[in-house]
Amino acid sequence: MPKPTLKKLAKILGISTATVSKALKNYPDINEHTKKRVLELAASLNYQPNALAQGLRNMESKIVGLIVPEIVHDFFSNIIDGVIRTAEKSGYLVIVLNSNESFEQEMIHLKQLADKNVDGILLSLSDKTTQHKHIKQVIDRGVPIVMFDKISKLIKSSKVIIDDQKAAFNATQYLIDTGCKKIAHIRGDLKPQTTIDRFIGYKRALSKNNIPFDNTLVYRCKSLSFGEGYRIAKKILKDHNDVDGVFAFTDLVAAGVLKRFTELNIQVPNQVSVMGFSDWFLTKITTPTLSSVHQPGFEMGVKAFEALNRDIVILKKEGKITPEIIEVPTYIVPRKSTRKISNS
Amino acid sequence: MPKPTLKKLAKILGISTATVSKALKNYPDINEHTKKRVLELAASLNYQPNALAQGLRNMESKIVGLIVPEIVHDFFSNIIDGVIRTAEKSGYLVIVLNSNESFEQEMIHLKQLADKNVDGILLSLSDKTTQHKHIKQVIDRGVPIVMFDKISKLIKSSKVIIDDQKAAFNATQYLIDTGCKKIAHIRGDLKPQTTIDRFIGYKRALSKNNIPFDNTLVYRCKSLSFGEGYRIAKKILKDHNDVDGVFAFTDLVAAGVLKRFTELNIQVPNQVSVMGFSDWFLTKITTPTLSSVHQPGFEMGVKAFEALNRDIVILKKEGKITPEIIEVPTYIVPRKSTRKISNS
DNA sequence: TTGAAAGCGCTAACAG
């Protein structure tokens, strides 16, 4: 049984394809009776319009692309989930691609998506991306892009972000509020802006509370891994045996710290408090459970698609986009790795 | 600057679209000189064929669909990653959809994908799925399906699976080999076949080693969660204070057990060994780290796409598919929650 | 209220 087409329906009913098409689309200028006949036949034959033909005709695919720098990743999984579910509500399907933190992959994927005639692209930059010609090219081809999380200020597009500085400030302030006086910070690589911003937030909180900034309390991860946290924890204790707080730029590293502290019989949170960032699932698994800054992946995915959908519609209607920056709020999730805030 | 089309290239060069098309496709019957001119112009204009038009013409989209019952999930993330990366190598892009363990969603998604003219679908069943008409319908529409992990024996399609029985047997045998004599099993719901098979594997291992099966040593999770493991751990100890091994059907639950044991000062692995299943990331985070059965998500994703691609090609060429069942091997990853195997 | 016709961009059979 070959798939039914408009033409077949038309032939069976003895009317033209134009009429069938209009009937199916509920055009006003169709005789009720005719419409009914068409609808019934379509239903009984289980007719489905050919999306490729529709796409070609309407110059739209009802597909968007989503590029993340990593897939097996708590935060990005949530983003993907948020995007897919929201897209579906507007009749969009989502092609997912993984740049795997590679600039070349990111370039290739962007092009692949544009070549597939997606109606828009959601993009989180790889850490390796330092130039943006490939992005501008796609935008110039008329494909709207919305960036999220790892963004570039140099691209004129809608963006969905968190305020990393503010979030890190709050995290550090939280440690101070629970009595920490000597707080180490574990930061990431020099490159991604998020790492830099979290570091700045940490510094600002210290300064706000008149705690002198001590550069030897800042540790840099060579890689984003559990093992790095594990390694650095020992180093912190060696360098500063009176440290009483650690703010790590990401949960995984904080979990490594926690593990090492436990092994070394350091009391957490009483002797040293530990604060993570991102609120990944693992925060609930560690011993003790890890306090963290909630980074709302799902919501960001939702907002990102909504922004893209808006941009797609506007671009089509008005020929150009007015980018919008959307900031999604973060909040601290206190668990057992930090002390309670004394309610004064 | 509107996108260049075949027609435009042809007009500029003063030749026909057919010739341009063939030149671009590297047909043998094109004059070298002409070919060169076409290629150069195409490159300089950055010509890209319109995928929608190609798709309509060739009746293929070069897109496949992937439906998983959950996205924020270690195992399925790995599957997605494996599928996407493998698909890319064959020029395929992947639309990802999340049934969220809902039968209705699964039905809808299957239809959406078929309506979008995907060339094939990769599917892992939701736990709620008990009938399969919706799947057969799609196959009847000529869209090949490959099932993975959560499969149905009632569907005639290629499948990529692990041998849950064998894996669970090996896990239990491993506990026995490291000296466990009274092993509790925490199993999942009655529904998914994987749960049942793991339970059977557990029983077979006991029987093989002449350990009488004791039904009171089998605990059932109400939900697949950390909290359930935490809850059940206490119960196990209360019911059987001489238990010396726990085999949980999934890591998350095992992690809950570990946590409770640690809190209750039960020595793991010396007093009780704990074995998980799936080898999720969290196995490396728990205290102690969790021994587990490695479930190769990435490889399964790779194999699943390869099988689908094969089926797509064969279906196109021969009009029908000969389904293939692919079993991906599992293996035990010993960590600190089980004793060492004594090398005798 | 309906239908004829054009055309989205591409490919392939066939003729020259």
Added chain:
DNA sequence: CTGTTAGCGCTTTCAA
């Protein structure tokens, strides 16, 4: 070696 032509399935004027 190249071009003509037909057509994939659908939508949308425009004319009847």
